[in-house]
Amino acid sequence: MRNWGVSAQRLVPPMPGTPTLGWAGPILVALFGGLLRFIRLDEPKAVVFDETYYAKDAYSLITHGVERTMLGDAKDPIADKRLITGNLDIFKQCPQPDDCASFVAHPPLGKWMIGVGEWLFGMDPFGWRFAAALIGTLSILVMARVARRMTRSTLLGCLAGLLLSLDGLHLVLSRTALLDIFLMFWVLAGFACLVTDRDWARQRLADRHERGPVRGLGPRPWRLAAGLCLGAACAVKWSGIFFLIAFAVMSLMWDLGARRALGVRQPYRGAFSYDLPGAFAAMALVPALTFLASWTGWFATSGGWGRNWAQATSSGPVFFVVDSVRSWLQYQLQVLGYHSNLHEYHPYMSEPWQWPLLIRPVSFHYPSDLPPSACGADKCSQAVLGVGTPALWYAAVLALVGLVAWYVATRDWRAGAVLLGVAAGWLPWFYYALADNRTMYLFYMIPVVPFMVLALVLVAGLALGRQDAPSPRRAAGAAVVGAFALVVLINFWWLYPVLTAETITHADWWARMLMRSWVTAAPK
Template sequence: MRNWGVSPQRLVPPIQGTALVGWAGPLLVALFGGILRFVRLGEPKAVVFDETYYAKDAYSLLRHGVERTMLGDAKNPIADQRLIAGNLDIFKQCPQPSDCASFVAHPPLGKWMIGVGEWLFGLNPFGWRFAAALVGTLSILIMARVARRMTRSTLLGCLAGLLLALDGLHLVLSRTALLDIFLMFWVLAGFACVVADRDWARRRLVDWYASSPITGLGPRLGLRPWRVAAGLCLGAACAVKWSGVFFLIAFMAMTVLWDMGARRALGLREPYRGAWSYDVPGAFAAMAVVPAATFVATWTGWFVTAGGWGRNWEQATSSGPVFFVIDSVRSWLQYQWQVLGYHSGLDAYHQYMSEPWQWPLLLRQVSFYDSANLPPSACGADKCSQAVLGVGTPALWYGAALALIGLIAWYVATRDWRAGATLLGFAAGWLPWFYYAIADNRTMYLFYMIPVVPFMVLAVVLMAGLALGKEDAPPARRATGAAAVGAFALVVLINFWWLYPVLTAETITHAEWWARILLRSWVTAAPK
């Protein structure tokens, strides 16, 4: 019998409950969240906020493989009016495809995903919002499953999914054809794959330790499918918005540190050398090469057509296949450099812009839609309102702010990997924006926080796990913890229910709308 230096159960603790319950609970929570996201998805029947760019760019990708210039000015009001009227003639007429090339600031994957809904259901509000609602619902399922894996508790996993389903900002972005919900989805999926890879690798180490001759460096673990999947997902995140690269770098470093920790916990004589020799090369391939290939692949439409911005098709096709490849890559890199310059200089004033330090406390919301032309008969009062406020559920966000502070203390005291992973995910999605706020005075909005909302939920759930205590904790402690956690979830539910009409464009009286404005700064213009 092998003399274990560490218990196998400590390296890979068992998950409570059966696999059936572990899937049934999260699926039910995701179904609840999906109902909230799909019911009345076509309302308002309007082009909401930046849908004016992405819904039409997605349609252009379906038609032409690249984004093309639309009718109208920068916000395309003529094309907006034609879309709502059902007229799909929204493109400018150009003698040559390159004359209609449109400069776009974000990679194409998120718009391709929006385009799937338009292909299935047509170019209408339901069609261009379908993909957002679908990935928003799937993200609730992923949230529940990854929280279950991290806490080893199906109950806490379902709590995580429920809290994400009840977040107002997540709901609004799941019902709007913007890119940020797709960024959040791929980041969360990549994180879930990294966490699954952690378990997978540790099981392989345990199996090796139990049955193979011991070496100082430990074993080669071979192909790690979950880490390759993480690279694909995080490459997809970067292919939606460039800010996905912050998560990619953070999670790549995190998975290597986990490998070092696992080999050290197993009692190997040279754990760090073993990790550098056997794990780091694979991590680089899975978390650098695979994401880069994924990112480039999403630009296929630009590479194979003549109408993309800066494509220089005639020049590229003038001197044979080798020159075609070289010139195409050169033009594509120049385009990426132009996009970088655009983001670095984006400082135009917007009345709902905000700063990163304001986001966790919801000091500024974003008005996605506000109808000013409703007749009194619409709600039975002198003045009616139909609005979509892009704002998180305050009870959840303020609770998460406290939970993150508690998580810092917990990590400093125990070095618990779950606290560290959650804090790293939050930091990767929040702290980089401080640089842009200070160095570039960049125009930013609250909804840039959506990729870190899952990590805020994880912080709450991990603190809830501490409040509940272990299974062998005294019954009074368990009962008190359960009451506190249940009360918090109920408060979040009530707060979400109260805000729901102004998250989904329900028709209410102006007085009812005003009662849901938590802070005056939600409706006053940002200072110039």
């Protein structure tokens, strides 16, 4: 009789240590990252970069249910100063709600999340940055847990969380009210749910195969959760769709691989007959409903862009639903047209092939009117530079090259999943750069950063070797991995003042500019 226990263990290797230790280590790492993100969160006391859009839109959402037009231009410095001084009279007074309707280019979920912080702590820099800092901290915990599950090592899981907490771009976006940190979180959470679903489904497949022919696996709560998270990613920014499609295919391929590994008869037929319908529900219907639900404020109120409330309410409930959906779809087409024609010059725009090498970061904040008394020197600087930690990013580039070779040689699912995550978050932007010449920025890479960290952790696992490897081999690997983590920490510490708006001398600021392209304007 076949030993099904061996098959199950091969399909789902046991997790290391105890659940308590598996949670304690990642939580401690997340608390460390959280301190870095919450300390001086209200600095700078200014509206930083595109906070001028999202902080105001978020306030409008929690106040009116939709984004409304502000007094003056969206980047009106007078309105920004009103925010900093606590004057919230920044929205037009409108005789009719739709007179103040504001066209916005991104779905509302990320702004709703920013708005929660404003509702809890007030309309000030801490309030509108709170949600970003919290989500950035939680992403470190998720990173550590998913890396632990993928490597079956609590040590490597904690290393992954530590590296993410020490990335400069992740830190800056966790301390700024932009949408991209929320996109990154939901993408990472969706990926983590799918990795957990992979273990869950393979264990259930092995158990059912022991009792007889395998058909469906029944409800899969982790894959449903993944669909919810990836739908939320799309509800923050449309670019979440790239990850949704890639991960949906990946999940189905994992199902197929599990059936083949277990020796199930007709694995292809089983995967497409029994797994595909559930995958479609979890990875298509659930994300679509999640995306639609994020627009509840627009559907339920009369002041949204293109809402046509009077027309929708002119007849019965059926017409209301039909006309509302028609107006909403028309709005989505307008947003698509906006993104397809976004060619406006920006001094810190960059191309996707420049991003991994950090050639052109984004200056989020750099006031030019600091008095010498601010730092005790002839010239002072206070900067928020949206840039990754170079030691981490450059090593990640090498790790990804190594991962390609590893995947070609071994077909290791972990290497394939990491490479797919990088491809889904990076390669689509090449189309927009080559075919559309779209305006783009380095921080579009933030959803890819967790997969860069996973690449480093997988290579670190190779350096450490197996648990049963000779002690000198393990000691040498631990020394290399520890030295690398220390280099990343030192590099992050060196950059920290220009990531968090510390007031330093101009000479100290200049010393931290790795390349001239970090400070000079891009050519028009």
